[in-house]
Amino acid sequence: MSKLFRAVILGPPGSGKGTISERVANSFGLKHLSSGDFLRENIAAKTEAGVLAKTYIEKGALVPDHVMTRLMLSRLEEMTRHSWLLDGFPRTLAQAKVLNSAFELDVVISLNIPLETLKERLRHRWIHPASGRVYNMCFNPPRVQGVDDISGEPLIQHEDDRPEALVARLRHYKDVAKPVIDLYRAKGILHMFSDTETDRIWPYISSLLSTKIPTDLGDAQRVRTH
Numbered sequence: 001m002s003k004l005f006r007a008v009i010l011g012p013p014g015s016g017k018g019t020i021s022e023r024v025a026n027s028f029g030l031k032h033l034s035s036g037d038f039l040r041e042n043i044a045a046k047t048e049a050g051v052l053a054k055t056y057i058e059k060g061a062l063v064p065d066h067v068m069t070r071l072m073l074s075r076l077e078e079m080t081r082h083s084w085l086l087d088g089f090p091r092t093l094a095q096a097k098v099l100n101s102a103f104e105l106d107v108v109i110s111l112n113i114p115l116e117t118l119k120e121r122l123r124h125r126w127i128h129p130a131s132g133r134v135y136n137m138c139f140n141p142p143r144v145q146g147v148d149d150i151s152g153e154p155l156i157q158h159e160d161d162r163p164e165a166l167v168a169r170l171r172h173y174k175d176v177a178k179p180v181i182d183l184y185r186a187k188g189i190l191h192m193f194s195d196t197e198t199d200r201i202w203p204y205i206s207s208l209l210s211t212k213i214p215t216d217l218g219d220a221q222r223v224r225t226h
């Protein structure tokens, strides 16, 4: 079996991780595992981890590292035959160290987006909670305002997507993410991207991944996922 591909995408809230991860999954046949979406699934299913995680998320706090690593690694153990892209995990140095001890990463993408751009994007972000599908009234609006294109269910906005909540969230993100970014830079697998538009970053990410992902594997996976 040819080598699998393992990647992580890092970035502050609103930087485009979900948007880019969906394009990567569609273009390269990788499995996209978003920690936020996976937590919401566990919360909806009232799993032990979901019930515990909910108490932290409701307070706007991060879920404790030991809960997060146990939850994500058990999910990754079910995906050992797949190439994947992690979004939203690892978020702390402790999480990164546990992930690195279990899997060897090929690429870590880090998005560095100006604060004003994040504020503008999150102000207009609407989400379908059950699926995690993300819309933006300016960038990719739903066909019907406030309604998910696929399920027809209502879209919501995250309470902490408000501009006044973002500055504190961003400062916390930077404090927590810096050692993770430094770790992967030291490993020589970090690739930083900066711009105000994902559409301008995407060609660079796409060509980077094209050079890194074994094409035969990609085709095989692409066949399997359809």
Ligand SMILES: Nc1ncnc2c1ncn2[C@@H]1O[C@H](COP(=O)(O)OP(=O)(O)OP(=O)(O)O)[C@@H](O)[C@H]1O
Pocket: 011, 012, 013, 014, 015, 017, 035, 036, 037, 039, 056, 057, 060, 061, 062, 063, 064, 068, 088, 089, 090, 091, 092, 095
């Ligand atoms: N790796 C993680 N470690 C700890 N808590 C996490 C992790 N990933 C997600 N969470 C918790 O789940 C919540 C929702 O995560 P999600 O990724 O959907 O949104 P976010 O991180 O707040 O912002 P954004 O998606 O805009 O980057 C987070 O606010 C955090 O409380």
Ligand SMILES: O=c1ccn([C@@H]2O[C@H](COP(=O)(O)OP(=O)(O)O)[C@@H](O)[C@H]2O)c(=O)[nH]1
Pocket: 011, 012, 013, 014, 015, 016, 017, 018, 019, 020, 121, 122, 124, 125, 126, 134, 135, 136, 138, 139, 140, 196, 197, 198, 199
């Ligand atoms: O170039 C872009 C990329 C994303 N978005 C929107 O900005 C918000 C944040 O994107 P995403 O949820 O992908 O970011 P994440 O929080 O996952 O990093 C969403 O409403 C996207 O539709 C945008 O307006 N322009």
